[in-house]
Amino acid sequence: MRRTKLREVMLSAVNAAGNLLKKHFNEKQKVKYKQNVEPVTAMDKKAEALIVKIIKKNFPEHDIIAEENKYKKTNSEYCWIIDPIDGTRNYVRNTPFFAASIALAKNNEVVMGAVYNPITNELFFAEKGKGAFLNSKKIHVGDARNIKRAIIVSGHGAYTKKQIEKSIKIIVPLKKAWAKIRNYGSIALELCYVASGKVDGVVAIIGRAWDVSAASLIVEEAGGKYSDLKGRKFDLTIPGYLSSNDDERPGCIAANKFLHKKLFLYLKKFNY
Secondary structure (H helix, E strand, O other): OOHHHHHHHHHHHHHHHHHHHHHOOOOOEEEEEEEEEEEEEEEHHHHHHHHHHHHHHHOOOEEEEOOOOOOOOOOOOOEEEEEEEOOOOHHHHHOOEEEEEEEEEOEEEEEEEEEOOOOEEEEEEEEEOEEEOOOOOEEEOOOOOOHHOOEEOOOOOOOOOOHHHHHHHHHHHHHOOOOEOOOOOHHHHHOOOOOOOOOEEEEEEOOHHHHHHHHHHHHHHHHEEEEEEOOOOOOOOOOOOOOOOOOHHHEEEEEEEEHHHHHHHHOOOOOO
């Protein structure tokens, strides 16, 4: 299949969703909660429906995995993975750190991804083997090697008692080893910030497929390394990415290759 059309459809869909979210950004959102903790708004569903409509118009035979709804499987070799708003809590509070995220996987391997924050006008895009870009300008991970000076993002996504305990188990040791810890509230954007050198690394205990699929490729194509907490590259077949049980999520580590190795070996001491 021609990559040009796939790319055009992805960029059209992520831009359309982003523009819709921007249009309604400062409006008061009616919020419901999934599992009593995760917010979802009408805009999550409207943005997702818009993305799906654009994809299905062009590729009706393709599979779709999305955060807010289940779609009928087609058993295509291609699968689109959609998060209409990564960072819904921020969106609800009119905080400009959120993004629409779309990935395209072929035979379970991500080959294209886009992450768009319409408020800051940051469109991150990557295609396997062709590099990563921010607003069409090529990007690369930072070259930080001094661990004490590195900026690491961690600490989000913990809801259950088990998750909170795991999160504390990561954050406290990281705080002792790495002086600068951040949390922006959108893991897709945070991973893209690694790819563009805005931060040096991300460590998370939860990594849902729709949260990390696009950004994982963007990190890799920017010269960095992305893995789950066991060191495995993103793959839809890994147990946990599509699980409804957050305690089963594989988590993630992302950084330049030097820091990734340091983070991975450091976390192994704590049985991750």
